[in-house]
Amino acid sequence: MNNVPEQRPYYDDEISLVDLAATFIRRRRVFYVVFLVTTLVGLAYALLMPGKYEYVSLYQMAEVESGKTVVAPATTIATLQNRWFPEVQATHREMEEEKLPFEINFSNPENTGLIRMASEASQENATLVEETHKKLINQVKERQQSLLTRDKKSLENRIEAIDRAVESLQGGEDTGSAIADAYEKRVDLEGKLEGLNPGETLAVSRESAERTGTSRSLVVVLAAVLGGMLGVFLAFVAEFVMLVREQLGEGTDK
Structure with a gap:
């Protein structure tokens, strides 16, 4: 039996690289x-x-003491995303009969009490971005100021209650330790009262360099x-x- 090399059949409709190049x-x-x-x-x-440029606004949240904000940043961001910003979008659509031409990304830089608002928009919309960021910052500021006022009033009332208690204890027998405890609590409350810091706007619609x-x-x-x-x-x-x-x-x- 002869070992004849098998020849590959040739078909007329085959396309070679030469045909493709031609x-x-x-x-x-x-x-x-x-x-x-x-x-x-x-x-x-x-x-x-x-x-398009990036426009960034920064807001330092109000604090009840050093490093502790009046409300958790995540709570504020959730309110911005699900309530205040949608309300601004709806108002703009109603007044201008068009969609707001940019979005806002809200974030809280790690280990800070900052709220960061960032938008990408063309320079022709820079004024609208600034106005929108200001509206949202004002809403955050008003909400936090109301919470801060509530906490301040609560602390002042507690201090007044301690002062009244001290007055009633003065002149009594064996009241020295009770008065000392009352003064200690008063000092602690005064420290908390001094630790209340209002929020602060650090930047509004700051345009990126590139x-x-x-x-x-x-x-x-x-x-x-x-x-x-x-x-x-x-x-x-x-x-x-x-x-x-x-x-x-x-x-x-x-």
Whole structure:
């Protein structure tokens, strides 16, 4: 039995790399046109798209003592996200009949009592961003001031109650230790009263030094890549359409 090497069958409809290269060369003008048009469109979009900047506002929350805020930052952020900011959005939509053109990201930097508000917007919307941030900061400030006033009033009432108790104890027998305890509690309450610090606005809609979002150069590069891929695809589509027309023409002649 002879060991004859098996030959791979040849099919007329097989396409080789040479055929692909020849097809692409024949239809290279299609590729050039598509590539050039797509790249120019991308360049025009990159030049005309509005540049966006990050606008940041910072608010230092009110404190009941050093390092302890009047309310947890997470609670304030939840209220901002689910109540106050949606209310501002609804008001803007009602008055301007359009959606607010930016979002606000709320966060609390780790180990701080800060509330950070950040928005990405074009410079033409900078004033609107500032107004919106101010509205939200004022709502936070008013809420925290009311809580601070409540705590202050409670401490003052407790101090007055201790003073009345001391007055009633004075002149009595064996009241020295009770008066001393009362004074000690009074000093502690006065320390807490002095530790109440109102909130403070540290920055309002501070604009970033550099643009944010997709850079113009990246848009042009992506447009060029897309133009290349689309150009190659349409070049082969053009060849396919030509072959179909030739087949239809031959069938008609017969």
